[in-house]
Amino acid sequence: MKPRHKRMAMIAGGLAALGIAAAFVLAAFRENLVFFFTPTQVEAKEAPQGRAFRIGGMVVPGSVKRQADGVTVQFVVTDTAKNVPVVYRGILPDLFREGKGVVTQGKLGGDGIFYASEVLAKHDENYMPPAAADAIKQAQSINEKATHTLVEGGAGRK
Amino acid sequence: MIPELGQLALALALCLALAQGLLGLVGAARGEPVWMAATRPAARGQFAFIAIAFACLTASFVSNDFTVGYVASNSNSALPLQYRVAGVWGGHEGSMLLWVLMLSVWTFGVTLFSRHLPQDMVARVLGVMGLVSVGFLLFILFTSNPFLRLFPAPPDGHDLNPLLQDPGMVMHPPMLYMGYVGFSIAFAFAVAALLSGRLDAAWARWSRPWTTAAWCFLTVGIALGSGWAYYELGWGGWWFWDPAENASFMPWLVGTALIHSLAVTEKRGAFRSWTVLLAILAFALSLLGTFLVRSGVLTSVHAFATDPTRGIFILALLALVIGGSLLLYVWRAPKIGLGGDFEPLSRESMLLANNVVFAAAAGSVLLGTLYPLALDASGLGKISVGPPYFDTVFVPLMTPALFLMGVGPLARWKKASLPDLASRLRWALAASVVAALTLPFAMGRWGALVALGLLLAVWVAASGFVQLYEKVRNAAGGVSAWTRLSSVPRATYGMLLAHFGVAVFVVGVTMVKAYETEKDVRMEPGDTVEVGGYTFRFDGVRDVTGPNYVAGRARITVNRNGSLVSTLYPEKRIYKVQNNVMTEAAIDTGFTRDLYVSLGDAVSDTAWVVRVYHKPFVDWIWGGCLLMALGGALAASDRRYRLAARRPQEQYVAAAVR
Numbered sequence: 181m182k183p184r185h186k187r188m189a190m191i192a193g194g195l196a197a198l199g200i201a202a203a204f205v206l207a208a209f210r211e212n213l214v215f216f217f218t219p220t221q222v223e224a225k226e227a228p229q230g231r232a233f234r235i236g237g238m239v240v241p242g243s244v245k246r247q248a249d250g251v252t253v254q255f256v257v258t259d260t261a262k263n264v265p266v267v268y269r270g271i272l273p274d275l276f277r278e279g280k281g282v283v284t285q286g287k288l289g290g291d292g293i294f295y296a297s298e299v300l301a302k303h304d305e306n307y308m309p310p311a312a313a314d315a316i317k318q319a320q321s322i323n324e325k326a327t328h329t330l331v332e333g334g335a336g337r338k
Numbered sequence: 339m340i341p342e343l344g345q346l347a348l349a350l351a352l353c354l355a356l357a358q359g360l361l362g363l364v365g366a367a368r369g370e371p372v373w374m375a376a377t378r379p380a381a382r383g384q385f386a387f388i389a390i391a392f393a394c395l396t397a398s399f400v401s402n403d404f405t406v407g408y409v410a411s412n413s414n415s416a417l418p419l420q421y422r423v424a425g426v427w428g429g430h431e432g433s434m435l436l437w438v439l440m441l442s443v444w445t446f447g448v449t450l451f452s453r454h455l456p457q458d459m460v461a462r463v464l465g466v467m468g469l470v471s472v473g474f475l476l477f478i479l480f481t482s483n484p485f486l487r488l489f490p491a492p493p494d495g496h497d498l499n500p501l502l503q504d505p506g507m508v509m510h511p512p513m514l515y516m517g518y519v520g521f522s523i524a525f526a527f528a529v530a531a532l533l534s535g536r537l538d539a540a541w542a543r544w545s546r547p548w549t550t551a552a553w554c555f556l557t558v559g560i561a562l563g564s565g566w567a568y569y570e571l572g573w574g575g576w577w578f579w580d581p582a583e584n585a586s587f588m589p590w591l592v593g594t595a596l597i598h599s600l601a602v603t604e605k606r607g608a609f610r611s612w613t614v615l616l617a618i619l620a621f622a623l624s625l626l627g628t629f630l631v632r633s634g635v636l637t638s639v640h641a642f643a644t645d646p647t648r649g650i651f652i653l654a655l656l657a658l659v660i661g662g663s664l665l666l667y668v669w670r671a672p673k674i675g676l677g678g679d680f681e682p683l684s685r686e687s688m689l690l691a692n693n694v695v696f697a698a699a700a701g702s703v704l705l706g707t708l709y710p711l712a713l714d715a716s717g718l719g720k721i722s723v724g725p726p727y728f729d730t731v732f733v734p735l736m737t738p739a740l741f742l743m744g745v746g747p748l749a750r751w752k753k754a755s756l757p758d759l760a761s762r763l764r765w766a767l768a769a770s771v772v773a774a775l776t777l778p779f780a781m782g783r784w785g786a787l788v789a790l791g792l793l794l795a796v797w798v799a800a801s802g803f804v805q806l807y808e809k810v811r812n813a814a815g816g817v818s819a820w821t822r823l824s825s826v827p828r829a830t831y832g833m834l835l836a837h838f839g840v841a842v843f844v845v846g847v848t849m850v851k852a853y854e855t856e857k858d859v860r861m862e863p864g865d866t867v868e869v870g871g872y873t874f875r876f877d878g879v880r881d882v883t884g885p886n887y888v889a890g891r892a893r894i895t896v897n898r899n900g901s902l903v904s905t906l907y908p909e910k911r912i913y914k915v916q917n918n919v920m921t922e923a924a925i926d927t928g929f930t931r932d933l934y935v936s937l938g939d940a941v942s943d944t945a946w947v948v949r950v951y952h953k954p955f956v957d958w959i960w961g962g963c964l965l966m967a968l969g970g971a972l973a974a975s976d977r978r979y980r981l982a983a984r985r986p987q988e989q990y991v992a993a994a995v996r
Contacts (some may be wrong), residue, residue: 190682194694201698205731212727216720236721250860250941270858271938272947274919285724290588294624314720 181218205230212284218315219327223262227288235264236283237296255284259315268296281313341406341485344394348479349977351387351442355471358445362465366458368535368919374461377839378449381464384471387441392439395484396426404495407488408432409541413564416496416886424508425498430632430648433511437765438474440512441467444912448523448548455544462530463523473655481648485836497886506566513711514559518624520552521593525621528614529663532670537614542604547974549600553593553832554970560586561963572921572936574856574951574961579728584707585627588700592620596691596698597970606751607685608679612693615845618667622660629656635711681753688746695739702731733787740794740844743837744801748808762808766800777988781853781954791848799841802834829976836969843962849955858938862945870952872933873897879946881935887911889922892936892946896926902938903933908948910937933958 216234217227227233235257243256252269255278266284275301276282286296358380365373389936399422412429413422427436445467459571478484484641501507527545531537568576577583596616602609610833630636633649706723714720748762773857774793778784809830813822855870863878877893888912896903906924913920923936929952938947 187683190687193682194690197691201694201735202701202735205702207700207704208678208727209709209723210728212723214722214724216722220470234720246697246941249925250945251947263563271936271947273920285722335476 203323216283218318219257219259219262219264220315220318222264222288222294229288229290232285232287234283234285234299235266236281238316239262239278239280240278241278257284261317265292266294266295266296268299270299272299340394341403341487344391345479345483345485347387347391347740348475350383350474351391351438352472353477354384354387354451355475356469357468358384358470358827359465362461362463362468363533364465366461366465373455374457375489377464377468379427379443379460381442381449383652384468385446387443388435388439388442388976390491390984392426392435395432395435395694396423398485399423402495402719404493405482405487405489405491407486407830408484409495410492412498414495417495417503418885420505420508421498421503423441424502427511428498428502431478431482431878433515434474434478434482434632435484436511437469437515437519438478441471441474443516444520444523444548444552445471450734457532457536457543459536459544462533463526465521466526466545467912468528470526470659470693473659476897477651477655481651481962490667494915497913498574500887500911500913500916500918500920501570503913504566504570506562506570509558510566511556511561512559517552517554517556517559517593518586518627520548520587521589521617521621522730523548523552524596524617525663527667528617531614531674532663532666535670535673537603537610537674539604539607542613543979545854546597546600546604547904547976547979548598549593549617550970550974553597554967554974555591556586556593557963557967557970560590561960561967564963568956569923569925571942572949574923574925574934574936574949574953576850576956579705579706579723581711582631583631584703585975587625588703588707589627591700591703592616592623594621595700598692598696600632602686602689604688606680609690609693610674614671614674615666615667617658618827619891622656622663623704625652625659629653630707635715674983680751681756683749683756685746685749685751685754686802688742688749689787691742691745692739692953695735699732699735702735702981703728733790734986737790737794740840743798743840745803747837748801752859763804766797766804767802770794770797771828772961778852782850783853788848788852789845791852795841795844795848798837798844802838802841805887806834806926807906812940827976827978829973832969832970832971832973832976837971839962839965839967839969841962842862842965846955846958846960848961850953853954854956857950859948859950860941860945867948867950869950870954872903873935874935874950875890876946876948878944879940882909884911886915887920890940892935892937894924894948896933897911906933906935908935908937910940928956931955939976 183231211338214232214234214235215228219235219237222235223226227235237257237259240256240258240263245254246252249252251271252267253272254265254267256263256265258264266286268284268286283300284294284296285298285300289295358377359836361373361380362377365377365476366368380936398406398409399413399421402409402415402422404413406433408429409425412432413425417425427433431600445464448463448467449458452463454675455463473615482657508585524545527541531541541880564576567578567583568574587690596613599609599616603613603840629649633652635649696720706727710721710723744763744766745759748759773796774789777792778788780790808825809821810822813825857865857867857869859865861867862874866873866875868874873896875895875897879890879892882889882891889909891907891909894906894908896906904926906926908924909922911920911922921938923934925935926933931952934953936949936950938949940946
């Protein structure tokens with residue numbers, strides 16, 4: 181092989197290796213994406229079954245209950261329109277409070293309960309996680325629209 | 339008075355930085371020796387003024403001057419002195435000031451250790467660094483001035499975020515920024531090379547110790563941040579693949595590629611364009627990291643949209659620096675040439691493979707960090723990319739890199755022979771295979787990933803010993819073992835030590851991933867729980883008072899086979915000023931394991947939820963990082979960089995005599 185050919189071959193080999201690495205990274209990326217859903221979307225069955233996703237919203241005041249083992253916690257997450265019951269086993273973050281924003285990751289069970297593997301509340305007491313704030317804002321704007329439709333086109337629902 | 343003095347000092351520093359930048363670059367372009375000579379004093383003056391400004395801000399913090407808005411929002415009169423000092427870089431404005439302080443420290447260092455460099459090279463390097471400094475000083479003065487007064491002044495400060503009230507957090511930002519900003523020297527050298535068209539082995543030799551030194555600081559900075567997250571966040575994890583962490587990891591990955599690529603450029607003159615590109619990218623990613631963490635996009639892309647001045651400014655700076663240098667690269671790089679030729683099996687090709695791996699790794703982190711942000715910013719939905727993605731990507735990417743780490747340093751430059759390498763490495767291979775097959779059983783359970791991790795760790799360590807043995811055997815130092823050992827260059831020891839650090843790190847990661855145990859339990863006083871062969875007894879919680887917090891402190895006694903191992907005091911603190919709750923974990927650190935206890939919530943008057951971890955070999959993770967940094971420091975202080983200093987001048991003299 182001439183030096184020029186050799187260099188070309190090496191560049192081609194390098195590019196091929198890079199291509200394989202890129203393809204592999206992208207595949208891993210698609211497989212491990214975690215999507216975010218609001219309680220309204222969960223209620224509307226838009227969220228996947230059997231795959232992990234995140235929900236966000238506000239912890240309904242008075243909904244936090246501990247089961248007998250002391251470690252499993254139940255609470256309800258709301259976007260003010262719809263509610264999703266959540267079960268989590270473990271220690272809640274320091275900033276987890278009733279009436280405050282929360283984002284949690286887990287899987288939806290067939291019983292409609294969200295089994296959380298992770299509860300995130302990385303924020304200070306005045307701050308709502310953006311995803312949670314968004315969920316509430318979205319639900320409220322849908323609510324407004326819904327009321328508008330009810331007023332304007334009263335017979336919309338059959 | 340003091341804050342105004344600080345602001346004045348910053349403005350003067352800006353003038354000097356501008357002078358340093360323009361005199362350096364224009365002077366070098368026009369060949370004006372007087373202009374070029376003026377860059378050194380300008381750079382030193384700039385350092386002095388920025389240091390004065392920094393001292394002024396520190397003085398305001400120490401004297402609790404709450405008329406200064408930045409002090410009022412990041413300190414409190416009840417805050418202990420060391421955290422008042424650390425509060426200087428506890429918020430956005432102060433950390434930007436720390437950033438330029440670090441930049442001027444590095445610039446000052448260049449003015450001290452560049453006597454042997456050609457004058458135009460020094461002028462260009464200082465000129466580029468001066469312009470970078472101009473950008474950041476403008477940013478501070480116009481969008482993030484830490485010296486602004488607050489009227490009316492509050493009676494007391496809003497306090498430093500309790501998470502930051504910790505010794506690890508005191509050291510983490512300065513180290514990290516030393517690393518980030520240190521890459522500006524590699525960047526400045528790269529731009530100077532592009533401008534002058536001079537890019538040879540000597541250039542690589544000048545830029546190498548600086549790059550390695552910056553890499554060491556970055557390594558220590560990242561390790562400190564990881565250690566801080568481990569004991570301060572109370573979750574027991576050491577790396578979360580959080581965007582803020584990724585922001586510091588990307589420059590590290592590219593920086594690692596860069597120091598290896600520089601080695602080839604210095605020794606063989608090859609990879610020139612690639613090295614220059616990496617130097618630009620390493621600094622670009624450092625800037626991107628600063629942007630990500632400091633503009634507020636991470637907490638919320640919408641926060642960025644509501645107060646865009648800062649973000650837009652950094653983004654513009656980013657576009658200018660990265661775009662400008664990449665344009666310059668496209669324009670000038672073809673002139674640099676590709677450099678020496680090599681065979682597909684050679685040390686060059688293996689280092690090239692290392693570079694491909696690290697570039698791919700940096701790309702994958704970039705994708706996982708920026709894609710969710712971009713999607714959110716364009717309103718296409720919210721996604722998150724968590725540890726599973728990064729874990730899936732990093733194991734297969736790093737496996738070939740670790741394998742090559744054993745082979746590469748033994749391979750010859752230009753052309754290596756496979757049978758020769760195989761026979762030199764056969765014992766290392768045997769040792770690692772035996773370790774992979776047997777060691778997991780000693781820990782109780784064999785698993786494919788554990789075996790792979792241990793295989794690679796032992797492979798790196800054992801081949802390191804082969805490398806050391808061969809170096810010493812071939813060393814021309816004389817007969818006695820000691821003279822031979824001391825004739826091996828310090829840079830070689832540095833490389834071996836850093837690679838050994840990687841082996842230690844891999845052991846830590848592998849063991850803790852495979853064998854850690856975690857239990858969350860509800861405990862009444864007197865209850866016991868068994869984790870990892872240790873018995874933890876909960877003795878109840880009592881109230882304690884700290885300087886600026888109140889806390890419930892539990893006592894947990896740890897026994898093993900009936901004998902006392904340790905007594906741990908985890909706390910649940912409430913910081914009074916902001917009314918923040920903080921979990922303070924208690925850790926018993928050991929060579930082969932950590933016992934980690936943190937308090938959850940009180941579930942009744944006496945019962946608490948307690949989280950107990952047994953983490954085998956977890957401290958090896960940070961130990962490995964420190965060894966890497968130490969190895970880098972050894973390599974950067976090699977004699978040849980100081981000797982090489984004199985050589986070009988000697989050559990000039992020799993040429994003149996002839």
